[in-house]
Amino acid sequence: MDAPESRVPRDWLSEYLADHDTPCPQCGYNLRGLRSSACPECNERLVLAVRPAEPRLAWFVFGLVGLAGGAGFNVIVLGWALWVISFQRYGPSLGEFWPVVIGAPMLAALSGLWVWQRRRIARWSASSRWWMAWGGWGLTILWAMLFFARVR
Ligand SMILES: [Zn+2]
Incomplete structure (x- = not known):
């Protein structure tokens, strides 16, 4: 009782x-x-x-800057590519811009996933979190290299 x-x-x-x-x-x-x-x-x-004594968010901000920066770059280039294709009579086809056609939605989705799953990722070990954050940067850099290799 x-x-x-x-x-x-x-x-x-x-x-x-x-x-x-x-x-x-x-x-x-x-x-x-x-x-x-x-x-x-x-x-x-x-x-x-x-509250945590020290809010350890550096890994989160670092990973988000990498992914969201890549997403922003790809979305802007995709927008530019669509403009060129629409208004230039003898312009390139969308297939020639395949890195940004794939990269824009992929990196935007991963940015959203990074934010959405922040609390779950925060329970991982510090090295796992940082590997994942660096992975976001790696993907962004890889996609920028794919794009610049295409337009060179
Ligand atoms: Zn007061």
Whole structure:
């Protein structure tokens, strides 16, 4: 049988602030002894939260820059290729631009996957995350080389 008080959620915020000098993250007012869940000075709602000591996101940003940069390059070149094909009477065919025809949707999808699966990838080992981030850069560089080999 549960004791009745165990069904009442503990007020961790008030318990913490009862004996800690803590500035309001919004206005800096000292919240020590606060009994409500909002700052009395600026009315900002407050929660007690657990955060990483250091948010290690370098691998994520690095991988995203590689993939999204590649996606952006391929989308721009694909747009330019479509413009050339549409308005130049004796222009090249779309097949001659196959690296960007494949690269634009592929790198855009991988960028989305990188963002969508960030929390899952964050559970991998540091070396696995960095290998994957470098892999994104490798794919982008490989696709740029394929493109420039075609247009040379
Ligand atoms: Zn405040």
